[in-house]
Amino acid sequence: MIKRACTTLLLLLLIPLAVEAQTVSVRGVRVWTAPDSTRLVFDVSGPVEHTLFLLKDPARLVIDIKDARLADNLSGFDLHNSLIKDMRSAERNDHDLRVVLDLTKAVRPQSFLLRPNAEYGHRLVIDLFQPGADTVAKTESAPTGAAGKPRPIIIAIDAGHGGEDPGAIGPDGIKEKNVTLAIARKLDALVSRTPGMQAVMTRSGDYYVSLGRRVQIAREHHADLFIAIHADACPGDSRARGASVYTLSARGASSEQARLLANRENSSDIIGGVNLDDKSDLLASVLLNLSLTGTIAASNEVAQQVLAQLRHVGPLHLGRVEEAGFRVLKDPNVPSILVETAYITNRREEHELVNPQHQMKLARAIFRGAVAYLRQNPPPGTLLAMQRNRRQQLALQQNRRQRHVISRGETLSAIARQYQVSVKALRSTNDIRGDDLYVGEVLTIPSSSES
Numbered sequence: 001m002i003k004r005a006c007t008t009l010l011l012l013l014l015i016p017l018a019v020e021a022q023t024v025s026v027r028g029v030r031v032w033t034a035p036d037s038t039r040l041v042f043d044v045s046g047p048v049e050h051t052l053f054l055l056k057d058p059a060r061l062v063i064d065i066k067d068a069r070l071a072d073n074l075s076g077f078d079l080h081n082s083l084i085k086d087m088r089s090a091e092r093n094d095h096d097l098r099v100v101l102d103l104t105k106a107v108r109p110q111s112f113l114l115r116p117n118a119e120y121g122h123r124l125v126i127d128l129f130q131p132g133a134d135t136v137a138k139t140e141s142a143p144t145g146a147a148g149k150p151r152p153i154i155i156a157i158d159a160g161h162g163g164e165d166p167g168a169i170g171p172d173g174i175k176e177k178n179v180t181l182a183i184a185r186k187l188d189a190l191v192s193r194t195p196g197m198q199a200v201m202t203r204s205g206d207y208y209v210s211l212g213r214r215v216q217i218a219r220e221h222h223a224d225l226f227i228a229i230h231a232d233a234c235p236g237d238s239r240a241r242g243a244s245v246y247t248l249s250a251r252g253a254s255s256e257q258a259r260l261l262a263n264r265e266n267s268s269d270i271i272g273g274v275n276l277d278d279k280s281d282l283l284a285s286v287l288l289n290l291s292l293t294g295t296i297a298a299s300n301e302v303a304q305q306v307l308a309q310l311r312h313v314g315p316l317h318l319g320r321v322e323e324a325g326f327r328v329l330k331d332p333n334v335p336s337i338l339v340e341t342a343y344i345t346n347r348r349e350e351h352e353l354v355n356p357q358h359q360m361k362l363a364r365a366i367f368r369g370a371v372a373y374l375r376q377n378p379p380p381g382t383l384l385a386m387q388r389n390r391r392q393q394l395a396l397q398q399n400r401r402q403r404h405v406i407s408r409g410e411t412l413s414a415i416a417r418q419y420q421v422s423v424k425a426l427r428s429t430n431d432i433r434g435d436d437l438y439v440g441e442v443l444t445i446p447s448s449s450e451s
């Protein structure tokens with residue numbers, strides 16, 4: 001619409017046509033709050049041109065959207081805990097839209113457009129990052145206990161999807177992103193209350209984290225194990241059911257289904273939204289691809305253990321570990337699995353997935369499987385590794401112990417010399433107090449490490 005009075009007939013004729021043809025309407029806005037960033041998503045009716053600039057004292061971000069107008073008042077968003085205090089808009093130059101964000105602090109903004117997909121139409125995404133937020137985690141050193149103390153085992157828990165990306169949606173409208181977060185939180189609680197273990201959540205709320213960033217978070221925290229939690233979908237077959245556990249394959253998917261699934265989970269970045277100008281994600285995934293084989297065997301072991309536990313909770317989809325090319329599992333150093341807990345497209349399983357008791361059963365099964373793996377393969381320097389070393393040493397000592405039958409004329413010191421152990425160890429192992437030995441008595445010879 002033109003509000004300025006036009007002076008010539010030509011203008012009157014031309015301007016309305018030109019403006020009407022180009023005007024994009026901004027239909028709504030969503031705000032997603034992450035611990036160290038805030039994402040603002042404008043739903044727009046078509047591609048838009050926009051500029052951003054920051055103002056200081058007080059901190060503000062100005063977003064100018066060219067040839068755009070608000071279809072409705074901006075409302076229905078939640079700024080709680082976000083980096084935005086307030087949001088207001090105004091018309092500018094008659095045909096542009098200006099949105100001003102009052103910020104809680106100085107931010108580093110980033111913006112990009114997202115094309116329509118199955119879930120949404122055109123979107124303008126504004127990401128606000130707390131400066132230095134991502135460098136804090138990077139400088140964090142490897143978790144080492146104080147001298148002689150074991151370090152904790154770190155388990156990275158990755159709740160699939162989030163924010164703009166709902167994941168699969170069940171027949172009764174249950175969104176995968178909410179189910180995965182609920183199960184991840186329960187798993188987090190189980191891990192966190194286990195001595196010698198710590199959990200790291202790649203996301204702790206309803207916001208999107210790029211697939212590359214998920215891997216990065218795990219690496220920054222020196223995770224020993226990476227567990228991605230999802231719910232499966234088969235829109236064409238409402239009877240498809242059961243849990244599956246996937247590992248990464250460098251060769252290719254183990255089945256057509258695994259390939260389709262990997263495609264779907266990998267497209268999460270397209271739906272959830274990552275800035276395609278930011279090549280680091282892509283580069284990281286390519287680099288990581290190069291050195292995977294070492295952890296594939298370990299990942300398969302974890303997967304087997306988790307699958308064995310899930311068998312007690314409900315049906316398994318195929319009953320064997322599947323392999324597929326998931327981007328989120330591509331860390332060369334960390335054994336990683338992806339658990340499809342159940343089929344959200346199966347109405348019965350959809351209802352189970354939102355049931356807290358069932359969520360707990362799933363979390364416990366994943367936890368037990370992970371612990372079974374970690375007991376057998378304890379990461380060096382951890383409590384489990386120390387306990388295992390102690391067990392092995394004891395077993396070794398038991399095996400090493402020999403028996404000696406005392407003959408006439410033998411002395412403790414001579415026997416000690418013969419077996420290269422100390423007299424003291426010989427005495428304590430056999431509870432000998434005086435110097436008298438009896439012919440035919442059987443002595444247990446301690447191993448040399450005991451003396």
Ligand SMILES: [Zn+2]
Nearest residue numbers: 160167230231
């Ligand atoms: Zn998923």
